[in-house]
Amino acid sequence: MSTCIFELDGEPAVMGTAYETTARKQMEEDLRRSEEKYRNVVTYASEAIAVVQDNRMIFANPATCRISGYNWEELTERPFSEFIHPDDLGMVIDRYLRRMAGEDMPRVYSFRFLDRQRRVHWVEMSTALIEWDGKPAVLTFFSDITDAKRAEEERQRLEELLRQSQKMEAIGTLAGGIAHDFNNLLAAIIGFTEIARSRVKESDALSSLDKALRAGERAKALVSQILSFSRQKAQEFKPIKIAPVVREAVKLLRASLPSTIAINVTIDAADMVVEADPSQIHQVLMNLCANAAHAMRNGGGVLEIALAQVTLGVESATIHPDLNPGEYLLMRVRDSGHGMTPEVMDRIFEPYFTTKPEGEGTGLGLAVIHGIIKRHGGGITVASEVGRGTEFCVYLPLSLCAEAAMEVKAPQAPPTGHERILFIDDELDLVEIAGQILKPLGYDVTTRTSSVEALELFRAKPDYFDLVITDLTMPNMTGETLAQRMLQIRPGIPIILCTGFSRELTREKALGLGIKEFMLKPIDYGELAIAIRTILDEQAPAGATDREEFMV
Numbered sequence: 357m358s359t360c361i362f363e364l365d366g367e368p369a370v371m372g373t374a375y376e377t378t379a380r381k382q383m384e385e386d387l388r389r390s391e392e393k394y395r396n397v398v399t400y401a402s403e404a405i406a407v408v409q410d411n412r413m414i415f416a417n418p419a420t421c422r423i424s425g426y427n428w429e430e431l432t433e434r435p436f437s438e439f440i441h442p443d444d445l446g447m448v449i450d451r452y453l454r455r456m457a458g459e460d461m462p463r464v465y466s467f468r469f470l471d472r473q474r475r476v477h478w479v480e481m482s483t484a485l486i487e488w489d490g491k492p493a494v495l496t497f498f499s500d501i502t503d504a505k506r507a508e509e510e511r512q513r514l515e516e517l518l519r520q521s522q523k524m525e526a527i528g529t530l531a532g533g534i535a536h537d538f539n540n541l542l543a544a545i546i547g548f549t550e551i552a553r554s555r556v557k558e559s560d561a562l563s564s565l566d567k568a569l570r571a572g573e574r575a576k577a578l579v580s581q582i583l584s585f586s587r588q589k590a591q592e593f594k595p596i597k598i599a600p601v602v603r604e605a606v607k608l609l610r611a612s613l614p615s616t617i618a619i620n621v622t623i624d625a626a627d628m629v630v631e632a633d634p635s636q637i638h639q640v641l642m643n644l645c646a647n648a649a650h651a652m653r654n655g656g657g658v659l660e661i662a663l664a665q666v667t668l669g670v671e672s673a674t675i676h677p678d679l680n681p682g683e684y685l686l687m688r689v690r691d692s693g694h695g696m697t698p699e700v701m702d703r704i705f706e707p708y709f710t711t712k713p714e715g716e717g718t719g720l721g722l723a724v725i726h727g728i729i730k731r732h733g734g735g736i737t738v739a740s741e742v743g744r745g746t747e748f749c750v751y752l753p754l755s756l757c758a759e760a761a762m763e764v765k766a767p768q769a770p771p772t773g774h775e776r777i778l779f780i781d782d783e784l785d786l787v788e789i790a791g792q793i794l795k796p797l798g799y800d801v802t803t804r805t806s807s808v809e810a811l812e813l814f815r816a817k818p819d820y821f822d823l824v825i826t827d828l829t830m831p832n833m834t835g836e837t838l839a840q841r842m843l844q845i846r847p848g849i850p851i852i853l854c855t856g857f858s859r860e861l862t863r864e865k866a867l868g869l870g871i872k873e874f875m876l877k878p879i880d881y882g883e884l885a886i887a888i889r890t891i892l893d894e895q896a897p898a899g900a901t902d903r904e905e906f907m908v
């Protein structure tokens with residue numbers, strides 16, 4: 357501003373007034389501009405800015421209106437505490453009081469802010485104590501961090517899942533490792549019990565032995581469950597009719613479930629064929645029924661098992677997003693038990709999720725089922741109502757090569773023979789069982805518990821034996837090496853390799869070495885008898901005559 361100062365009677369009277377008016381105007385203008393600048397900052401801030409006094413917002417910017425869903429008048433009418441989630445209110449008040457009392461508190465913290473629809477927003481708030489109209493007030497800045505919070509929760513959930521799956525992997529490795537030993541022990545328990553049972557006449561002992569056998573079978577199923585969960589069990593997918601598998605399972609269930617539980621079975625399409633591993637399908641059904649039975653253990657009820665054929669059209673994609681439209685076998689297991697809440701239902705397929713007391717549930721049953729069904733290209737749905745019951749629907753794609761379907765073997769008398777068999781296993785028990793089971797079938801069985809000794813024996817008289825059955829994992833020389841040496845000595849000698857668990861040797865590799873059959877332990881002796889007969893029948897009968905006898 358240009359000024360002209362001159363004296364009039366010694367005072368700058370007139371021009372001075374003009375000067376002051378201009379200066380005040382300028383100051384007002386400056387103030388207005390500065391206020392406008394601040395107002396713009398506050399108005400356009402993406403952060404919510406508000407002043408709270410006596411539990412009311414006496415000032416709030418548009419961002420505060422946006423996050424709360426109220427307009428400015430409505431905002432000022434509501435107590436500030438109404439915007440704070442009840443669970444966080446105590447914490448917010450406590451912090452406020454302590455700051456007012458002069459305590460040094462962190463200025464930034466987060467809490468749950470409730471909007472007009474009572475929806476939760478996670479907000480991060482920073483505060484400052486100010487004076488507003490001569491009274492103490494709190495200036496608050498808060499920003500919506502809901503997305504960040506959700507992302508964090510999701511990250512934690514994924515981390516938890518990862519930990520979970522690593523735990524499963526560890527269990528798988530462990531399970532695989534012990535499976536070999538454990539299966540051998542089980543085979544001995546079951547085998548000897550079977551032998552004892554076939555010799556015992558007295559009824560009391562018989563029923564005890566039956567119980568021992570049932571427990572043994574359950575233990576076998578458990579090992580198989582653990583192994584199938586860790587996916588280290590050999591998969592055998594072939595076209596099979598499912599109805600006989602279901603009937604077989606129902607027989608077992610009838611024997612084991614209390615009479616307070618009625619079992620209804622409906623099989624609408626007995627000839628349906630699915631590419632599957634029958635033992636795994638059996639396991640799916642047994643796991644589902646075990647859960648159903650558990651849900652009905654107080655008060656009993658009805659267990660319904662149904663098999664039907666269904667067509668999934670394009671419209672079913674919403675219920676089964678993973679399933680292609682087509683023909684499916686539907687296996688339905690329904691119970692009238694206690695049912696589940698939606699919260700439980702959300703988690704039932706998670707490994708280790710169980711609502712049962714320790715010792716009664718592992719939380720693996722449904723996780724196993726889920727894995728099996730996925731590997732069969734199928735799907736599973738569940739519906740449940742608390743107090744009414746639960747229904748599981750398993751969908752398995754129908755096989756296109758139905759003609760090739762095999763009936764799952766009905767128990768038959770094992771085939772017999774008179775050939776000479778060399779049986780090698782480092783477990784004395786297994787060797788004894790094999791002898792006691794194969795000899796009554798007519799075979800001439802020689803056994804060894806040392807692979808080295810067995811090889812010496814074989815080298816001495818390579819043409820004496822018609823068939824060799826050997827374990828894989830043995831000290832000093834593995835079954836694989838033994839088999840290779842024997843095949844060098846006498847190419848074509850039929851060998852059956854038995855193994856509990858093997859990462860290194862697969863069925864394909866074994867067959868590639870010239871081994872005739874690869875069997876998983878625990879050995880099903882009926883299957884073994886069939887394999888022995890089949891292999892021996894395939895051998896040319898030449899050379900079966902004029903062999904010298906010698907003592908072994």
Ligand code: ADP
Pocket residue numbers: 643647648651691693694695696700704705709710711712716717718719720721722723745746
């Ligand atoms: P577990 O049986 O060892 O608990 P599962 O994976 O088989 O493990 O089942 C997980 C949980 O799912 C059970 O603990 C139970 O809460 C629930 N559940 C499964 N099937 C049923 C059913 N038929 N009725 C009620 N609840 C069930």
Ligand code: MG
Pocket residue numbers: 643646647717719720721722
């Ligand atoms: Mg279960």
